[in-house]
Amino acid sequence: MRPRADAVLSEWFGPSDGRLLAVPMSLRGKVVGVLLALEGGPGLNVAMVQQLTYTVGLMLETLASRPNVPTPALTPPEVISGEPEVAVEAPPAVPEEAPRAVEEVSVAAVEAPPAVGDGSETVQLKMPIAPAPPAAVGRAPEDERKHEEARRFARLLVSEIRLYNEQAVQTGKLTRNIYSHLKEDIDRSREMYEQRVSAEVRADSNYFHDEMVRILADGDADALGV
Known part of the structure; x- marks a missing residue:
């Protein structure tokens, strides 16, 4: 229009x-x-x-x-002693509705x-539609939360690479060496991923590489050229 x-x-x-x-x-x-x-x-x-x-x-x-971090309730004002003594009643605190996620x-x-x-x-x-994460066997809820955060962070980093380098991605897919065209961006994002994600999670799963295959190479791992 x-x-x-x-x-x-x-x-x-x-x-x-x-x-x-x-x-x-x-x-x-x-x-x-x-x-x-x-x-x-x-x-x-x-x-x-x-x-x-x-x-x-x-x-x-x-x-x-x-x-979500709840907003702390307002504390009642302190009563100031004196002659004559006047009691000050604090106004009722209005509960603030927590923002919905x-x-x-x-x-x-x-x-x-x-x-x-x-x-x-x-x-x-x-x-590309993100695949459903595999069911974790014997993984504690806290560990599963760490893995889910790592998946999302890797997805965000790789999506930004493609957002600002779409032409290089398409060229790399044709020549089947995406990494050579985007080496600086990929290495920088991988370093950010390794700094934020614990070594324990990285040793169990390589979410950054999985998202590169899915988002940059459209599922063709050989097109990465690594």
Whole structure:
């Protein structure tokens, strides 16, 4: 669609002749937001907008995994003694509702609802779907939590690599040496992963490599060239 064809969009983006791309964001199968991208002089990079929407979803998923910290109740004011003595009654503390955790982001393909107007287009967001984690045998709840955090952190790091290097990823897939094209970015992200994830978890599973195969190589491990 074009902003000048709609009164509300015209107020947001001005009377632009460029195309406006709308990419939906889905949480548990429900569309809860839309990312709008206006075409500029160089054109509109649809793949980059889709990847950005996917990465934002991963960040929301990571934030949702953090425990909520309740706001401490206000303490009653101290009564000041004196002549005459006046008792000051503290106002009742209003309980503050704890923010609800953001629902887990579904990274399955989502089809945008049809737009109304001439020149409108719908974009289907297609990203690799994260496989279900294997069932842990005899793993304590605390250990399972550490493994889940490692999986999510690896997924976020590798997604950012692809977000900013899409052309290099496609070239590396064709020549089957993705690592050679993205060596600096991959090594830097792997170092961040190893600094944050404990050696015990890394010895049990290599989530960073798994996400490189899934996100960068689209499931073809040989395309990494390592």
